[in-house]
Amino acid sequence: MINVALPKGRLGEKVYKMFQDCGYECPSILENNRKLIFENEEKGVRYFWVKPSDVSIYVERGAADIGVCGKDILLEYMPDVYELLDLNIGKCRMAVAAKKDFYDDNTKTLRVATKFANIAKKYYSGKCRDIDIIKLNGSIELAPILDLSDVIVDIVETGTTLKENDLEVKEEIVPISARLIVNKASFKFKTEQIEKITAFLKEQVK
Amino acid sequence: MIEKYLKSEEKIIVALRSLYSKYGYLPYKMNKFEEYDLYAKNKDFLVGDGIITFTDTNGKLLALKPDVTLSIIKNASDARGIKNKVYYNENVYRISGNTREFEEIMQMGLECIGDIDLYDMYETLCLAMKTLNTVSSDYVLEISHMGILSALLNSISANDNFKSEIAECIKKKSAHEISAICQKYGVDDEKAQMLSSFVGIYGSPKSVFERLDSFKANNELELAVNELKSLIKMLEGTEDLDNIRIDFSIVNDMNYYNGIVFNGFIKGIFESVLFGGRYDKLLEKMGKTSSGVGFAIYTNLLEKICFDKKEYDVDMLILYSDKSDLNKVQKAVDTFISEGKSVSAQKSIPKKLRYKELINMEAK
Numbered sequence: 369m370i371n372v373a374l375p376k377g378r379l380g381e382k383v384y385k386m387f388q389d390c391g392y393e394c395p396s397i398l399e400n401n402r403k404l405i406f407e408n409e410e411k412g413v414r415y416f417w418v419k420p421s422d423v424s425i426y427v428e429r430g431a432a433d434i435g436v437c438g439k440d441i442l443l444e445y446m447p448d449v450y451e452l453l454d455l456n457i458g459k460c461r462m463a464v465a466a467k468k469d470f471y472d473d474n475t476k477t478l479r480v481a482t483k484f485a486n487i488a489k490k491y492y493s494g495k496c497r498d499i500d501i502i503k504l505n506g507s508i509e510l511a512p513i514l515d516l517s518d519v520i521v522d523i524v525e526t527g528t529t530l531k532e533n534d535l536e537v538k539e540e541i542v543p544i545s546a547r548l549i550v551n552k553a554s555f556k557f558k559t560e561q562i563e564k565i566t567a568f569l570k571e572q573v574k
Numbered sequence: 575m576i577e578k579y580l581k582s583e584e585k586i587i588v589a590l591r592s593l594y595s596k597y598g599y600l601p602y603k604m605n606k607f608e609e610y611d612l613y614a615k616n617k618d619f620l621v622g623d624g625i626i627t628f629t630d631t632n633g634k635l636l637a638l639k640p641d642v643t644l645s646i647i648k649n650a651s652d653a654r655g656i657k658n659k660v661y662y663n664e665n666v667y668r669i670s671g672n673t674r675e676f677e678e679i680m681q682m683g684l685e686c687i688g689d690i691d692l693y694d695m696y697e698t699l700c701l702a703m704k705t706l707n708t709v710s711s712d713y714v715l716e717i718s719h720m721g722i723l724s725a726l727l728n729s730i731s732a733n734d735n736f737k738s739e740i741a742e743c744i745k746k747k748s749a750h751e752i753s754a755i756c757q758k759y760g761v762d763d764e765k766a767q768m769l770s771s772f773v774g775i776y777g778s779p780k781s782v783f784e785r786l787d788s789f790k791a792n793n794e795l796e797l798a799v800n801e802l803k804s805l806i807k808m809l810e811g812t813e814d815l816d817n818i819r820i821d822f823s824i825v826n827d828m829n830y831y832n833g834i835v836f837n838g839f840i841k842g843i844f845e846s847v848l849f850g851g852r853y854d855k856l857l858e859k860m861g862k863t864s865s866g867v868g869f870a871i872y873t874n875l876l877e878k879i880c881f882d883k884k885e886y887d888v889d890m891l892i893l894y895s896d897k898s899d900l901n902k903v904q905k906a907v908d909t910f911i912s913e914g915k916s917v918s919a920q921k922s923i924p925k926k927l928r929y930k931e932l933i934n935m936e937a938k
Contacts, residue, residue: 430844448845450823454750550747552846556714556819556839559776 370413370561373427373435375420379458379546383436384415386455390568412561424449424549433554434562439544440523444484450555452566453548456573460525462487464539467512470519472538481511482521491521491541509533582880583873587663589708590682590871594661597701599684602660604645610635612644619644619830619856624669626676638667643685643853643868644860650687652862657688663873683850683870687857690865692801695834695852696808698867702838702850703813705871710879712841716821717805720831720851721798722786723822726772729792730765737828740769745825749773775822779806782820801833830856838871842879847872889915891929893922895936903935 372387374380384397394408397415407414418426423437424447440462442451462484472478474497481502482488492499502517509529511517523544524530524537548569555562577585591601610627613620619641626638639645642664650658661684670677684701686694699717706713723744727737736759743751749770756766768789775785786799802820809815826835831851838848850869857866890910894903903919910917918927 428844450747451751452747551844553839553841553844556716557712557841559819 369407369409370434370558370565371432372413372415373418373423373432374415375423375435375437375546376417377420379420379438380417380436382457383455383546386457386569386572387413387415387565389572390565392565392568421445427549427551430551430553432551433558434548434550434565436546436548438523439542439547440484440487442547442549443542444486446486447549448552450550450552451547452550453569453573455546455548455569458544458546460523460544462521462541462544463524463537464491464519464521464541465509465512465524465530465535465537466519468534468536470512470538472518478519479517480519480521481508481517483508484521487541488521509535583876586709586876586880587682587873590705591661591663593701593704593708594684597659597697599659599661599686602642602646602662602685604639604642604662604664606638607636608639608645610637612648613637613640616644616830616856616859618827619853620668624676626667639664640666640668642666642681642683642870643856643866646685646868647687647857647860647862647866650685650862650864650866652864653688655689657686657690657694659686660684678874679872680874681870682873683868685866685868687862687866687868688864690852690854690867692804692808695801695867696805698850698869699805699809699834699836700812702836702848702869703809703817705869706817706838706840706848709847709871709876710840710842713817714819714839715817715836715848716819716824716839717802717834717836718820718822718824719798719802719834720826720828721801721833722795723825724828724832725792725794725798726769726789728794729790730761730769731759733759735759736761741825741828744773745823747773747776747823772822775820777819779803779815779818779820798833805834826851828855830859833867836869838869840876840879843875844878845875847875885928886930887928888918889930890917890933891923891927891931892917892919892933893936894919895921895938897937898935899937906933906935 374383392411392413394406394413394415397406405414405416420437421441423435424441424445426432427435427449428447436455438458478497478499479502480488480499481504483504485501485503488501502511504511508520508522511520512535513533527537530536548566550562613625625640627635630636642662646660663682666679666681667676668679686698703715706715727740739755752770753766775782783803824835824837830853832854833852835851837846840847848869848871852867854865857864892903892906907917907919
C-alpha cells in the first residue's frame, strides 16, 4: 500500500487527476463527505488531503510514502526527502514585491514581510543586504501598504492581487512548481511501486 | 533471568557489544566534555550545526560532545601497519533538524583507524549489515562510493559551485533540475544528459554495475568502481546481498569523505538509522597520515520499532498500614520475589500503578 499526501485545494485536485489518469483512481475521494482517508485496496493506494505546507512533514516523517507540494515549501522547510519529479503544474514564482514608487537605496535595513522567512533570509544574505524579517501568516500584501514593511517576499501567480493594491514585482527569486516528493525509507522498501508511479506520472508531465 | 528486565533496545546494545568484541574491537569510553576547539575546527564534518558550550572553572571553552568520531581520531595512534579498532556507546548532543531544539542522541558505533585496506572496508560493511540484522532482518544497507561521484564531476567541470549544486540534486534524486544547472554553468547537453541518467541509478549491485558500464570511464572512475565491485564480491561470500542497494544519492561532504559511504534503513523507521563511511580526508585535516572507516547506529531511533508492551507494572501489590506486622510484610515480599514475581509494597494504591494481584495486609 502506498500512502499519498495530497495538498488540499485546486492544486491537489489537479494532482489527484494525474494519479487517476495513471490508473491509481479512488472514486470515493470525489464524494462530498468528511472522510479523511480514501483507499483503493485493489490499486494499492491510499490518499489523504493535508494542508499544503504540511505535505512535506507527512512525507519526511513517513506517515505518507509520497506526496506533492510546491517548491516553495521545499525551499522554506528543506525537508530530508527525495524530490523525484517536477510535475510542471501549479506554476508561479517567488518574488520580491513593493509599492510601485518604492526604491531601495540600500541606506537602511530593509523591512521584509513574508511567510517564507528562510527563503527571504537566504536570498538577501546572498546579496549581503541587511534585512529585518517580519513573519506573517497571511495577507502579506497588506504589509507595505500600511508601512509595516518596505517589501514583501511572496508567491506571485498572475500578479492581479499586487496590481489591485498598487504593488508590483521588483525582483524574481525563483520559479515555483509542484514537485513529487518521496520519503527516503519508503523508497528503499517500496522501490518498485514508487518507481512505477513516478514513471507513470512522468509520462503525464506536460 | 536478568534478560527479562532488559528493554529491547538494551538487548540490542548487549548483542552489538558482543558482536564488535568478537571482531576484536575494543570498548572506547570518552569524556563527557571535549574542548570546543576540536569541533570548531571541523564544523562541517558534524551533522547539523549547534554545539552546547560552557566555560570550565579555568575559563576554557568546553563542549558537550556532538560527535564521537573526532575524539577517537584525536586519540588514535598513527603508525604504519597498525589499526586502531574501537567501538563505543555514547550519547551525543545536537540540534534536531525537525524541531531546531537540542536533543540527546544515543549512538553505538565503531571506528577502524590506521593502515586501512580492502579487508577493513569489507569488515566494516559486513559489521554494518550484521548490526542492522541484529535489530531486524527487514533492513536495507545502501552503499555509495564518493570517488565515483567526484570522478564524474571532475570530468565535467572544475567549478566548485557547479559541483555542489549538482551534488545537491543527486542527493535529492532530482534529475529534473540537472539541465537548468548545467545551462547556468555552460555545461553541454550531452554531459547534462549523462548526469541526469546517473541520478536515476539505484538498485541491486548487479543492476547498478551493468548501468555504470555505459559511462565513459576515466582512471579515477574506474578505480572507484573497481573498489566497490571488489567489496561487493567479498560480501557475496558472507552476507545476504538482497539487502544491499547501490545508491549514489548518499552524498557526504567531499572535503571529509572519500571512499565508500553507506546508510542503513530498518523497515518501520522513517529515516536512516545507520551512517558510515571512509573519511581519510578528515584524518588528513587533523594532521594524521592514516585512514579511517566506521559507522554509527542511532539506537534512540530503535524505540520506534521496539515495543515492550507490558500488561502490568508489577505482579503483586501488597497493601499494608501503620498497624500491620512489618515482619509479615517483609516475609510476603521475599516469598513473592523468590517465586520470580515483582512486588510493590504500598500504603495506598498509587494512581498510575497497574498490578496483577492485590494482597491486602492492612491491619485495623
